[in-house]
Amino acid sequence: MEIKRTIKLESDRVPGFGRDLMKVPGCEKLEGCIQCGTCSGVCPLSIYMDYTPRQVMALARADFKNEVLRSHTIWLCASCYACTVECPQEIRITDIMYELKQRALREGVYVRRFPIPVLAREFSEMVRKHGRITELVLVIRLFLKTDWLGALGNWRLGLDLMRTGRFTLWTERIRHKGDVDRMLAAIDAGNGKHP
Amino acid sequence: MKLAYFPGCSLKGLGRAYEESLLPVMKHLGVELVELDDWNCCGATAYMAVDEVKACVLAARNLALAEKTGQQQLMAPCAACYLVLNKAKHYFHDYPAIKKTMDHALAAIGLKYDGDTAVRHPLDVLLTDVGLEAVRQKVVRPLKGLKVAPYYGCQIVRPYATFDDQYNPTAMDKLLEALGATVVRYPLKTKCCGGSLTGTVPAAGMRMVYILLNEARKRGADCLATVCPLCQFNLDAYHAKVASQYGPVRVPTVYFTQLMGLAFGLPEKELGLNRSAIRLDWRPEPVPTPASKEAVTA
Numbered sequence: 001m002e003i004k005r006t007i008k009l010e011s012d013r014v015p016g017f018g019r020d021l022m023k024v025p026g027c028e029k030l031e032g033c034i035q036c037g038t039c040s041g042v043c044p045l046s047i048y049m050d051y052t053p054r055q056v057m058a059l060a061r062a063d064f065k066n067e068v069l070r071s072h073t074i075w076l077c078a079s080c081y082a083c084t085v086e087c088p089q090e091i092r093i094t095d096i097m098y099e100l101k102q103r104a105l106r107e108g109v110y111v112r113r114f115p116i117p118v119l120a121r122e123f124s125e126m127v128r129k130h131g132r133i134t135e136l137v138l139v140i141r142l143f144l145k146t147d148w149l150g151a152l153g154n155w156r157l158g159l160d161l162m163r164t165g166r167f168t169l170w171t172e173r174i175r176h177k178g179d180v181d182r183m184l185a186a187i188d189a190g191n192g193k194h195p
Numbered sequence: 196m197k198l199a200y201f202p203g204c205s206l207k208g209l210g211r212a213y214e215e216s217l218l219p220v221m222k223h224l225g226v227e228l229v230e231l232d233d234w235n236c237c238g239a240t241a242y243m244a245v246d247e248v249k250a251c252v253l254a255a256r257n258l259a260l261a262e263k264t265g266q267q268q269l270m271a272p273c274a275a276c277y278l279v280l281n282k283a284k285h286y287f288h289d290y291p292a293i294k295k296t297m298d299h300a301l302a303a304i305g306l307k308y309d310g311d312t313a314v315r316h317p318l319d320v321l322l323t324d325v326g327l328e329a330v331r332q333k334v335v336r337p338l339k340g341l342k343v344a345p346y347y348g349c350q351i352v353r354p355y356a357t358f359d360d361q362y363n364p365t366a367m368d369k370l371l372e373a374l375g376a377t378v379v380r381y382p383l384k385t386k387c388c389g390g391s392l393t394g395t396v397p398a399a400g401m402r403m404v405y406i407l408l409n410e411a412r413k414r415g416a417d418c419l420a421t422v423c424p425l426c427q428f429n430l431d432a433y434h435a436k437v438a439s440q441y442g443p444v445r446v447p448t449v450y451f452t453q454l455m456g457l458a459f460g461l462p463e464k465e466l467g468l469n470r471s472a473i474r475l476d477w478r479p480e481p482v483p484t485p486a487s488k489e490a491v492t493a
Contacts, residue, residue: 025290026247044387048399076396079240080387081353085361094354101244115395123241127253131235133204139394156435160472166209175233179304183252186303187296 014065021060026095033057039083039093049073053083053093060100069104073097075116115146128184131174136167196324198315199266200228201257203276203424204236210273210424212467216452217272217317219465223333224325228270231260237271237279240390248293252300254283259301259308268313270320272452274423278350280314285355316351317452318366318422319358327373335460336479337375343454344381344416344446345371346407348388348426367420367451374458375479379416383407388426393433404429405437408444418475419448431471447475 022030040052050072051059060068068074074097083093101120104110110117122141126133143151161167174180206214221228234257236242238250258280261269271277286293287310294310301308321330345367352364359366364385368378388407393400407430411419421427430448437444449471456466460482468475 025286025293044389044403045392045399048396076392076399078349078387078390078392079243080349080390082349082385082387084354085356092354095247098243098247102246105245116391117244119391119395120241120244123239124245127236127238127242133208133236133239135205135208142394157432160432161209164470164472166211166470168208172204172207174235176304179256180235180253182303183256183300184249186300187249187252190296190299 008059008064008067012066013063015063017063017065018061021096021099024099026092027099029089029091030057030061030096032089033061033091034089036088038086038088042082042086043077044080044082045076045078049076053077053097056100057091057093057096060096066109068100069107069109070111072111072114074100074104075110075114077101113146115142118142118145128180129177130171131177131180132172134169134171136161137169137171140169196225196320197227197229197266198268198270198320199261199264200230201234201237201261201269201271201276201280202230203234203271203273205273205275205424209428212470213272213424213427213450213452215465215467215470216450216456219461220452220455220459221317223459223461224321224329226320226325229264229266231257231264231269234260237273237276239275239279243279248296250279251283251286251293252297254279255287255297255301255308256304256306258284258312258314259306261312262309263306267311268315270315270317272317272422273425274348274350275425277314277316278353278355281355281357284310284312284314316358316422318351318370321370322366323358327369330370330455331373334374334458335482336458338371338454338458338479339375341376341454341477341479342379342415342417343371343376344379344411344414344419345384345451346381346411346419346421346426346430346448347384348421348423349385349390351422352385367422370451371420371454374454376454376458379411379414381411381414381416383410388423388429390425390429393429397436400429401433401437401440404433405441405444408434408437408446409441411446412444416446417477419446420451420454421448422451427471431473434473445473447471447473449475 037054040046040054046052077097238253242250389400389403453466
């Protein structure tokens, strides 16, 4: 049996993390969190989370950067915005989750082999390359990268899609493909935050 | 009435039955939709997780393209597109730094966005502009006896409720009643379907789908009506998987536009009803022909 401490220590903090987070558009009101737990109560996914949304708010504000960026919570958030509209302090919790996901991806500290961050990456890559998403191709790429055996378990779904005329692997794309690249390059060049 | 139309990737892919039914229904009501030329993916929820500013810029290209056509209104039927396009517009107005980035990036491809394009959901257009009376007048096959659970999902009214109530939206309820259907009380109408979690974390996703289907079943609904391609896919395509874990719950899920098409008496093959894994078999009474009318009056 492995003995682990169950409380956080002052030395686990990354001072300045919370302050910096609250400067991001949409994250400003985190300061006012009263820890009421309404977010955790309305969240349809909190029962699967390692930290509840309320705990993530407290940890993020108190500079526990590593705990929140490595949590499953930020990736389990399905962006349903239930917490955001219910929060009595008008904290945009969903947007804070988005910001934490971005930081976890940028720093490469997200949970390994967890399919959700892989989906986000594959999705954005497909948009960059083609300007549009072809859902089936995206899903197949996701399974190949995370759990190709799991893909076989979905054979019935694949058959249903064929039966209903929805199984196409033809990749949708926009005509002005250069547009996406040029816009993204302009953002990278013009903004220090997005090198 | 004429609007620019942003179909989004799903309506060209897994959710094509939504477009297939939306276009004839809108045409039937005199709403002209002009597909935005060379539109790009809105970014959905996935791109927001990678880079929120870039996601807003991608969405803004569509808003700028719509403005360029001279159309001040853009119809976005997919819930995710509707939210993201609205969010980009909000960020454009609320955060000067993001507006600057948007202007800069759009200028790089010779576009400009003034922040005016109104992003409209079909339900909004139907209730606000077309009006329920006009809808009622087009009903030739009332959906009499069909019990429908109205399911709105998350992103139509959250977080930017513009045309309906955030906690208890009723736009689709009213529309379905105008079609002659019986609207079942469905308290889970805005509960999340799980989104892409059905694929990425099936344990969580299947449970969320089961809860929604089972509630509709318990309340005696013949079908669920939805406004979102991902909700429709989740509630339709995973029946077998859900049944293997929780026992059978068979409730077909259709787009509200498909029910409109049935009530308007539009040809069934135009409505994409055969695109579902779990099909709705129920049909309204056929349109009375002059002969049958005479028979009744005689």
